[in-house]
Amino acid sequence: MSRKKNTPTDRKFMMAEVVKSERISPNFVRLTLAGLDGLKAWGADHWCRLFFTREGQDVLALPTRTSEIGWYLQYLATPKARRPWVRAYTVREARPDVGEVDIDFVIHGDHESMGPAAKFALEAKPGDRLGFLDQGSAFTPDHPHDWTLLVGDETALPAFAGICRALPKSAKGIAIIEIPSAEDKQNFDAPADMDIKWVVREESAQSYEKPGELALKVLAETTLPNSEVHAHTIGEAGLATGARRHLIQERGIPKRNVDFAGYWRYRRAQTS
Numbered sequence: 001m002s003r004k005k006n007t008p009t010d011r012k013f014m015m016a017e018v019v020k021s022e023r024i025s026p027n028f029v030r031l032t033l034a035g036l037d038g039l040k041a042w043g044a045d046h047w048c049r050l051f052f053t054r055e056g057q058d059v060l061a062l063p064t065r066t067s068e069i070g071w072y073l074q075y076l077a078t079p080k081a082r083r084p085w086v087r088a089y090t091v092r093e094a095r096p097d098v099g100e101v102d103i104d105f106v107i108h109g110d111h112e113s114m115g116p117a118a119k120f121a122l123e124a125k126p127g128d129r130l131g132f133l134d135q136g137s138a139f140t141p142d143h144p145h146d147w148t149l150l151v152g153d154e155t156a157l158p159a160f161a162g163i164c165r166a167l168p169k170s171a172k173g174i175a176i177i178e179i180p181s182a183e184d185k186q187n188f189d190a191p192a193d194m195d196i197k198w199v200v201r202e203e204s205a206q207s208y209e210k211p212g213e214l215a216l217k218v219l220a221e222t223t224l225p226n227s228e229v230h231a232h233t234i235g236e237a238g239l240a241t242g243a244r245r246h247l248i249q250e251r252g253i254p255k256r257n258v259d260f261a262g263y264w265r266y267r268r269a270q271t272s
Ligand SMILES: Cc1cc2nc3c(=O)[nH]c(=O)nc-3n(C[C@H](O)[C@H](O)[C@H](O)COP(=O)(O)OP(=O)(O)OC[C@H]3O[C@@H](n4cnc5c(N)ncnc54)[C@H](O)[C@@H]3O)c2cc1C
Pocket: 047, 087, 088, 089, 090, 091, 104, 105, 106, 107, 108, 109, 113, 114, 115, 116, 117, 118, 119, 154, 155, 156, 158, 159, 211, 262, 263, 264, 265, 266, 267, 268, 269, 270
């Protein structure tokens, strides 16, 4: 279902600069981006759009219109050769006082198959520039509920860390987070009664090529409290839609209690 989102009303395109790059675990690179004057911390799953130059472009041509539809129409009207790449990412940490954010990029595939965003993160060095458009936060449950269910893959980890930090200390819940390797686990603040279930692909007895399939299996095997839930399922599109279908059809959870978003598609590059 679509909920009211926490979206900035005075959005602007900003030019960000990489000030730090760190391989925080086998499959994640954390970039610190600076130069974001006027940045606001939206909390929960604060996300943004990042704009990268394509090969052969020496100028990063950012749209000038900022309304949600306006910038995209302008972007589509720009000849491909001049358009930047655009990808969505979660703000892992926002520091508005110094205009900085940390973003955790999943490094997926090998050098040939990885997309422009993962490649940018892998090769980034201080001084590299990219565009930044703030999107606010999308985790806005607007119905009474007793507990929270989070299900996602590694691309959902930054969002789940932010959501867990934003939940009231008294909140109860379960977070099923699928990650490639045990070393990709991260510590983050969460309510004491939030049961964080790390699901590690590398350690699974059965081999799963497609991210999200193991999390779906674990979800199906998990006993869920029999009270009003708010569920949020994000990550690979098959995981997000599969978890939603399971919760509604197999567990009898009303549609309005389940939010889902496909963050990426297996073996399908984003076209813009
Ligand atoms: C709101 C939102 C927040 C997001 N937050 C984050 C975040 O914080 N960190 C993060 O890493 N991602 C995040 N994502 C997902 C990210 O936008 C996608 O993974 C994106 O496709 C990566 O772009 P790319 O240029 O690297 O690859 P693309 O050019 O889009 O794809 C190239 C190839 O890589 C594959 N691919 C893309 N992503 C993955 C992956 N994660 N694992 C395996 N294969 C992949 C595609 O299927 C395709 O075959 C978020 C998405 C959304 C919508």
